[in-house]
Amino acid sequence: MSRTARRTARRTALLAAATAVTLGLTGAAPAQAHPKSPDPARATLPAGDGWGSEGAGTTGGSKAAREHVYTVDTWEEFRTAxxxxxxxxxxxxxxGTLNATASGCEAFEAEGYDFEKYLADYDPAVWGLxxxxxxxQxxxxxxxxxAQDKAIKAFVPSNTTIIGVGRDAGIVGASLQIKDVDNVIVRNLTVESxxxxxxxxxxxDGATGAWNSEYDAFVVYNSTHVWVDHNTFTxxxxxxxxxxxxYGQTYQQHDGLLDIVRGANHVTxxxxxxxxHDKTLMIGNSDSAAATDAGKLxxxxxxxxxxxxxxxxxxxRFGQVDIYNNHFEVKPGQKYGYSFGVGMESRIHAEKNSFSLPAGVGAGLILKKWKEAPLTAEGxxxxxxATDLIAVHNAEIPAEQLQSGAGWTPTLRTKVDDPRSLAGKLAAKAGAGKVC
Incomplete structure (x- = not known):
């Protein structure tokens, strides 16, 4: 290279360096090989990620102005927000953990209520069945x-994102009501029933009576575009x-963990x-709800x-429900009824899920027929x-024959994993505290 060429190259390099310094001083951002991850609180449901992405998709509060971003430490602050x-x-x-019943059950008791007297008054030996x-009483x-109902329910408005901060955020003793709204995201919470x-x-109730409880942890009721992601329900x-x-019956104080009912639609x-938990996740709550549920859920x-x-x-019941890439673990000695309940006019498409069953629990129990409704179960x-769930069910429980063919094929899916990898992958990545 000639002396003139070398001088020109040096001048060019010095000019480039000076320009970079000037840009830095005036606030221009340099290119980054590894840009910072976006704020999870402003994440939206990815395009094509299940029924919740249908139409306008689910964006929650991702576009919230600064004055509409709240950080809460108590149940009262949460409900105010x-x-x-x-x-x-x-x-x-x-x-942290928000506790809706921190004062205990006694705080809700009406004057004069006496549980011991309640038991005495309605003992089947006295009251009958x-x-x-x-x-x-x-x-x-x-x-x-x-009084408890009023204190523990929280109603979520449209265009809202609720997200736990860090790995130990949660809600106990509460019922989150996503009712008559659109566009809600709830992520990264440990939720105690x-x-x-x-x-x-x-x-x-039945031949010998039963205790009936209220309050699901989450209820999606006549609401659309909802994304429930990376939460732990327990x-x-x-x-x-x-x-x-x-009275010889369990004093049942739990209901469901997540219920999606009464015309709710487009949920991931x-x-x-x-x-x-016992009664875990219900989609459609009544056989007589065709007027609100048909064509939805x-x-x-x-x-x-x-x-x-x-x-x-x-x-x-009623819904077109895509169930794929989930893992179901039945533990030795636990009570187990079924996993997928086939109900009134349902159209379940269950594909590439995995199940771990202990000795003595047959694969035929995975499906439960409540009403005549065809389903697809593949891979x-x-x-x-590899197990044909419908064939195994029909062989093991011949009195409840199920028909194959839900009549629709899901298209709103992102990555579909090999079901043999799911047990380890979901143990590591599913639940609260694991949002990227």
């Missing part, structure tokens, strides 16, 4: 229940095994962990982990082996 007027996008960041309970129980302080005794401190018995539930469940759950994973694995 939800109650601010208007439907402008909002983000609510949950820090033919007539629903009534009278002063039942009225006081109902008043106490109404609310405990009904005042279950009602119904002597006419009975937590109060598993059913810890509940007492009265992904990367959640459902743990240690379109729900996608993918990459969810179900461990030590008894039933309803999910139970479906599923049980204990590491």
């Amino acid at each position: 939800l109650s601010h007027e208007g439907t402008a996008p909002r983000i609510i960041k949950v820090r 033919d007539t629903p309970v009534s009278g002063p 039942e009225e006081l129980r109902a008043a106490s229940a109404a 609310p405990l009904d302080c005042f279950p009602q005794w119904d002597p006419t 009975d937590g401190r109060y598993p059913d095994s810890s509940l007492p018995s009265y 539930a992904s990367w959640n962990s459902f743990e240690d 379109k729900v996608t469940l993918h990459h969810n982990r179900f461990t030590n759950v008894v039933e309803r994973a999910p139970r479906v 599923n694995y049980v204990n590491g082996r």
